[in-house]
Amino acid sequence: MQFSQQLVEHIQAAFSGLWIQSPEAEEVEWRLRALAQEHHWQLAAWDLSQGLRSLSESAEGLSAAPAAPDRISDPLSALQHFLERPTTADFTAELLVLPNFHRFLQNPEIIQQLIRGLRLGKQLRKFLVILAPIVQLPPELQRQFVVLEFPLPQADELGEIARELVADAPSLIPTGPTWQQLLDAAAGLTRSEAENAFSLSLVRHGTFQPDVIWELKSQTLRQQSLLRLHRGRESFAALGGLSALKQFCRQALRPRSGTQRVTARGILLLSPPGCGKSAFCRALGQETGRPVLTLDLGAVLGGIVGETERNIRQALQVVDAMAPCVLFVDELEKGLSGVGGTGDAGVATRLFGTLLTWLSDHTSDVFFVGTANSIQQLPPEFTRAERLDGVFFVDLPAPPQRQEIWSLYRKEYDIAASEPIPADTGWTGAEIKSCCRLSALLGISLADAARQVVPVSRTSAEAIEHLRQWANGRCLSADVPGLFTHTSNSTSRRKVTPSTN
Structure with a gap:
């Protein structure tokens, strides 16, 4: 369902508290202005820098004049003025937009005023709309607000941004595969970020170059500290062995016709350390023309209640927006080692649940590659059918x-x-x-x-043998098509000579 339709339906149903999650407050305001004009809403906004102001259309156009005789810079006064201002029959609803208002939700007086406003809003058709890049509601308001997500721009909107920048020189718009590569590179950026990236490419090269977009996108992801973008030049040719795994991924990620809607889901690679799992994943991106996003589960964990869940949802939203891509999560068993325990108040379990739900339900063209060096610490439900396309065992090279x-x-x-x-x-x-x-x-x-x-086969011989025995008949072989098979060479540690008596 489109964002605009969701918002209109919640207004019509008298949901007096709306939380719109987006890093693009200005873009959301422009969308609200268009909807207000279409549906006859009276629109006002308050922030610290400009106070209380009107966003509604007037006969002279968009008015930025204050909505009150004096400039109201105090949030409590702004809420009170909005709630006590007489309603008018000229509008079907009145909306107060509060950009970045989550910064004030530690104040008990403001919380109480919001609770009062939400109660009165249902009767007076007055709506409080908070715009913020994150969802950070105190317990008193968690059931009072409905959270809506303002989507990142899709390919057609990104294309329109690029066309507007070269409206005087339309010949600079690339065609064919280069145009699609440019849009793929810009996927996951906000409108402002995309415009900046396109502008930098024009200044630097005089045309649109996807490499410039990838460069800025990589910087943006580094600032978030949750995802890292890799676009190297590694290829399968520089990676020895793993012939069956390479062929499987080439087939699963091959270009498909427009009528085929089936998409690959992902794989799990199980092996001793040093067998090339990480190198394979980096090469996979180059081979298939997809960016590789590395998710660090350690960086996702936060020290504040709810921060971990918010981080993983934010990271997966960015991953979905950047599709088609490869999502790489290394050493899963370490990041999920606390699942089922109580020492972390269930944080690891909730993190695992969010990741499982995404693996099962995501419809974006994201190929997941997870690696593990041990199977004992990995929850069994992770590998069930339709979450992954296969579990491969990468043995020591023959x-x-x-x-x-x-x-x-x-x-x-x-x-x-x-x-x-x-x-x-x-x-x-x-x-x-x-x-x-x-x-x-x-x-x-x-x-x-x-x-x-000193080879790992000597320092961890017992662990490797145990891993091979577990993978025997349970995992696909990374080297030859079909199931991995292993014959144990272990012998008894004690030789007993039978008695002749």
């Missing part, structure tokens, strides 16, 4: 895959092909890379560098 990885890193670190490869049984790709890097860094042979590498 000899042919290790040879491929050696070739890649020999070339990267300029190591002669004639230099013999040291014994590498049980090595991960990260350990092979470390050996090559140390050889180039210290100017020593690969054999000498290998003496400084």
Whole structure:
């Protein structure tokens, strides 16, 4: 349902408290002005800088004159004036818009005045509309307000912003795939951010360049501290092994015709550390032409009641707005380790529930990639059907895959092909890379560098074996099509000679 329709319906149903969540207060005000003119609402606004003012249309046009004889800069006085001002039959409703009013909701007098205003508003058809980038209601008002989300601009609106900037030179508007790449790059930005990004591209290059948009978007995400944007040049060609996983993702994320509405949901990668899960995800974005958004579950956790839930919802809203994209969550079992416990007052459980609901219900073209090094701490409901398209086990690379990885890193670190490869049984790709890097860094042979590498297969042999046994018949293989199979090589720790008696 469109935002405008939602708002009109709530006004008609006499919901006297409306909370509009948006970082674009000015854009919301302009939308409210248009709706007020269409539906004959009387519109006023109050903020600290301008006091109480009218936003309604007059015969001379939009009036910015104060709504009261004197400038009302006190929030309590503004609320009282609005509520006690005589109503007029010329308007079907009266709205007081309060931008960034969440900053005043720690004051008990203001809370009480709002409660009074909401009660009177139903009788007098007077509505209090709070505009804020976050939802931060005190307990007394949580059931008094309805929260509406003002959507970020969609592709057609972003395109209109770009066209307005070059209205005098329409030839600068790109066509074909370049136009779509530009709109994809701007997805998830506010109207003001998109306009700034388009303007910077015009100043810097004289035309619209998606790379400039991605640069500004990456800066914006860094400011929020919840998501990181990755657009590197890694590819599957620089990643040894994982042939079945690569093929699965290529097929799942291939371009589809307009009549096909099916979208890929995501995968979970389970493996010992150092087997290339994170590198695969970064390369996946380049291979499929999608930006990779990394969600840090540790950064989502907040110290204030309700902050964690608000952070995860905000992050997922940005992810949905940036579709098509890849959402990467590393080491899930650590971020969700408190699920079911009571030590954090249920914060981890609520975080997990929000993520589960999004995985099941989201309709945006977002491909989720989660990784885990241990299955014991991961809640079992995470991997049920229709939340993910598959659970893959990434085992330690086999000899042919290790040879491929050696070739890649020999070339990267300029190591002669004639230099013999040291014994590498049980090595991960990260350990092979470390050996090559140390050889180039210290100017020593690969054999000498290998003496400084202790493989995880030696330090965590029992944990890796347990992980393999769990994945046997339960996970898809990342290397060959079909289920992962593993035959245990363990033997009894004690040899007993049967008695001959």
